[in-house]
Amino acid sequence: MASEDARYRETSQFQAWSFSPAQLAAMREKTNAIARQRIAERMLASASNPPTSNNTSHANTPDPSGHGTPNPTENSTPTLPDFLKPEEEALLVSFYVSELLRAADHLGVPDEVRATATVFFRRFFLTNSIMTYPPQEMILVALFVGSKAEGRFPRIIEFQQKFNTKQDILAGEFLLCQGNRFNFEVRHPFRALMGATMELRSYGDIDEQRIIAAEKRAHEILLFSPLMTDAYFHYTPSQIMFAALSLADRGLAERLIQETFHFVPPTTNNDNTPAVTPLPGLENPGIGRKEGGSKGITTNDERAAIVGPGIRDKVMGTIEACRNMLSTELPERKSHWTSEAIFKSQIRPVRKKLTKCRDPDRWNLSELQRQRREAGVRRADSEERPAASNGAKDAAIFGGDLSADAPEKKRRKVDGNGLEDPFGGPL
């Protein structure tokens, strides 16, 4: 197999974020099940439980001053709400992705930012339930972090002005990064499409207008269809590109495949075909890793394994499957997702359900972040100075946020404990 493939397999996109459909479905079910359980626990806890001092350092510390999260079932034996099913979560994720894409249009971001933000959003709601964190806010968080990941560093004030939200974006940033396991590199099919059209032009016998039209349509598809579906979880960027091109002009996509997998088992030994033609649109093979690789390929079997008909058929099958997936969400479906009728009949009922079953402790991002920061400061304090500290006393009296001051810094300097101290230890 070609070395570009080997290199793609080293990316976090492949190693951490590529799944079979069965794996993906299992993850979503598991995420949903955990969320139900946790939310039920938290609802019961916040409904019946007076503040205690031995809770974990998580943010579900009940706020003694009473202005924490709203408590829907105060003082009564709570009845648990009807939770969202995995398929309802999936519907909402799709709806909010369509909203994200509209927000991206509103913001006027480059293609890569739009796509990266969407991928971040989808990944986040793979290991987090939509009942746990607010998707409406996470849209903007994803756009904010997506911009950063693509090397544009927006001012938060731009987002404030355009979307009229404030601290929630910053409060959700860290969560979203964590939900993406800090994998900031996402590979997209846009440049691949440019490469493919250059390759098509190099054949010299294809009408230029046809190429232009195909590229335009395929690009339009890439900006919507793979983002609205699970394509990024199942297919490589080049496969997605080929699928989009195939939807735009199947003949051109097939021509490219035929030209690439050109190897025909020879009838004579006198075979002059060049060793390897790299897949169009993919990176050039690097010299270091190529050594002992494609340079050394000489036998017909090895060639057939790379550019032969067996591989070609497999690739075409994969592209066809990806094409089918993309065809369920062609760009024309934009109007479906913005339709008032659809919203009323399909989205609103689920959203109503969601307002009743969402996580009482984690829905408010700003409040959650404030509590976590405080918990972190308290924890850092107790970690650095095991005995009852002035800082802790101060915190008890003054409400907690004093330890970031100068005395704390001084204390850290005389640190000397902490050897072999597993961080993450209990409070």
Next chain:
Amino acid sequence: MANSPLVARPTDALQPPKSLPPSSGGTPSGGLPRSARGQQIAALARPTMDLMEQMNEDEKNKYIKGKKLGEGTYANVYLGHSRLDSSTQVAIKKIKVQKEYQDGIAPDAIREMKYLQKLRGHANIIILHSVFSSKDQNLNLVLEYLPLGDLEMLIRDVDHVRYGAADIKAWMGMLTRAIWWCHDNYVLHRDIKPNNLLIAADGEVKLADFGLARSFADPGVRMTANVITRWYRPPELLFGARHYSGAVDIWSVGLVFAELIIRAPYLPGNSEVEQIALICREIGTPTEENWPGVTQLKEYTVPSDVVPVAGKDKYMGRFGAVGSDGVDLLTKTLVLDPRKRITAREMLEHRWWKADPKPTPKHDLPKKTAGAEEKLAADLKRRNGMVEDDDVRGSKVARKLDFGAAR
């Protein structure tokens, strides 16, 4: 596989690269699909944690934090080791929340994570083993522990450290391979200098600090000209070029090369104007003849007395210690016109590497252990891409990075 649309598993004719760290090394991408099930089951046993939090906790628990190596305004650095294998030491860089940066997680932190993940698997790039968040929502980067300091401290310690042409060749080979790997992955480092070249226990040099890195830009996309510490900044950036290439890094590599030979910074300008003047004096004045189009660059200004481009003989006088072939390579990295500057790949194919003397085997390279740990800590806790005011160089490097603008 035939019935699964999942990306096909390798059935390679090509061997997978051998330099990869084991996938169990704990990179954040260390295999969610394979391990997720176990983590999920574990998660169910631990109340109040969501799946995401549990995965983070598992990542964190792979390491045991030890003594603090250094403390800075940007980050604290701790020694640590793997829980499973206590002989695997790591440096844990805990990035502090930046009060002065109001827009969330700072760009340098994002860049460092992104590009170290992207470039991992090369022997001359510092390994990012893992990233996790602590409970107070601070970022923790688990980095390769490189106990022998950096190249800068070897260069500076003229009284105690002796090295020769074969050692320079070995170090330059490692640096050149590192930068080739960056460019082959479409990444510009944009801050190459001796104190970003850290040294592993076995003598291998590793490129660190990717806080200013970026991907190659698409044609027409502007990049910032305000990158690379001044002494190592190429003329096109000093002239305000907004479209540039890997050649900017090559210039820095050339200046590290020169510095290794003369054991002092070659072009230590105290301001951008002075930097340009030094380049003109030592290397030659950029003109339309030697660099077509240079006068069109926005901030093109050069001293009025035009100095012709230095020939090889001028360099031989000062840099002859690396021999004629070595000087040839040096001059090719310091070509004014970036389009004519040598590329990383061409550098690797240069005849100097094969000429005598052979490069020193890494285990036999000069070492300096005294102060090395402190130097590592100083390098890691430093704000990425920044030179601290109290840096030995003392020069105030005003780097107003305009993060808001398109680049």
